Amino acid sequence: MALCLGSLMVFSSFALFWVRGEVSVDCGKSSVSVRWSEPQSLTDPWLLRLGDCPPSSVSLRPGGAEAVFHARFDDCSFRRLVTENEVVFENELSSEASSQSPSDFSCPIVCAYERPAEWNPPMYDPVTFHANGRGDLVFHMSFMNDDFSDVATSTTFFLGSLIPIAAVVEQQAHQPLVLLLEECVASASPDLSQDSDVYSIIANKGCLVDSKKANSRFLPRRSPSEIRLYLRAFKFSFSEEVYIHCKLVAWDPKDMDSGRKACQYDKQNERWELLDNPSESAICACCDTVCRARNRRRTRRAVAQSVVLGPLTIKD
Structure with a gap:
């Protein structure tokens, strides 16, 4: 568990608690699942975006709301960073301001994996x-x-x-x-x-x-x-x-x-x-x-x- 402040590197899954709800992230082999929930319904879940992708599904219930995203790393404007030891995929979960949600927010979504020893970018060896x-x-x-x-x-x-x-x-x-x-x-x-x-x-x-x-x-x-x-x-x-x-x-x-x-x-x-x-x-x-x-x-x-x-x- 962690506050949604700054970047996080993970190898499987994590959960975040913050002032605008709870975010859980499950990092798969080539995709990610992100689940956002808020018990007080202060945020319109349809305004949430993972990069440039809308929610895959939204659930509204008395006193709360939930949005779920299922995205591949080659969609939704994920950024890939290759370091000496890791392959990292980065994005943001964000919401635009509205009359129901007067302020916007942004939360980093990061999945990191061990870089294969034989991995090099195609076409050119670094x-x-x-x-x-x-x-x-x-x-x-x-x-x-x-x-x-x-x-x-x-x-x-x-x-x-x-x-x-x-x-x-x-x-x-x-x-x-x-x-x-x-x-x-x-x-x-x-x-x-x-x-x-x-x-x-x-x-x-x-x-x-x-x-x-x-x-x-x-x-x-x-x-x-x-x-x-x-x-x-x-x-x-x-x-x-x-x-x-x-x-x-x-x-x-x-x-x-x-x-x-x-x-x-x-x-x-x-x-x-x-x-x-x-x-x-x-x-x-x-x-x-x-x-x-x-x-x-x-x-x-x-x-x-x-x-x-x-x-x-x-x-x-």
């Missing part, structure tokens, strides 16, 4: 770095499904469709880092050489050049340590199989400049825009020329890793 002052950094990058809720099960895409790509850096230390894509190119080979034919996707220290040539774009961040983008699928003339080569950089979020940034082209306003703070988009002005860091000594604070994704296939 690499761990030892960075002074930051602890271990683990980089991941993958093709994703359409809503970014999980890794893609297929790497075949149709011409003109959007290819979802996500990258994340896991960090053990307290100092926050922002993840950037400094450069990405497409190639016919998993190994680049000076003679390789390439198609530039991100260049010039973080400029999404394909957003100007096509309709590729960054998505708003869910956290500084993650970056997501849609790459517009197009026909590669030099090969049927294509590999995406990217350079990932973990960086101090308070020290962004023209050499460390994430910029994309705003076709409507015909200008380059900074993903993380559009009001500071002036640092993206170099995307059509040459971008350089204002102080080269800052590069020693960055931790970089090269990643290869693929092969992917584009069909008409």
Whole structure:
């Protein structure tokens, strides 16, 4: 038993008592059951949400109410966090304010499981770095499904469709880092050489050049340590199989400049825009020329890793 204050990690089930009722959680292998009850009926149970999902069932009785949720971890906007030892699924049980329930609330729902020893994200084996002052950094990058809720099960895409790509850096230390894509190119080979034919996707220290040539774009961040983008699928003339080569950089979020940034082209306003703070988009002005860091000594604070994704296939 525990008060509903902050996050809880569990391996099977738990119960919570709080001012807005009792919550019990049963964590299954790939799903969770959440039961909410309140003896005084101060809350409209139909206003409850587990992530973005309504209750599976609601019971109303004199002097009380109950709502039950049954949800898989790939539904209801569950978030998955993979650490060195655990796979954690997180969500919130919440209620909107109404005339019957004048104040809203939110309660964390967390299920944690021991991470299998052989588990690695599909498409890419993580690499761990030892960075002074930051602890271990683990980089991941993958093709994703359409809503970014999980890794893609297929790497075949149709011409003109959007290819979802996500990258994340896991960090053990307290100092926050922002993840950037400094450069990405497409190639016919998993190994680049000076003679390789390439198609530039991100260049010039973080400029999404394909957003100007096509309709590729960054998505708003869910956290500084993650970056997501849609790459517009197009026909590669030099090969049927294509590999995406990217350079990932973990960086101090308070020290962004023209050499460390994430910029994309705003076709409507015909200008380059900074993903993380559009009001500071002036640092993206170099995307059509040459971008350089204002102080080269800052590069020693960055931790970089090269990643290869693929092969992917584009069909008409």
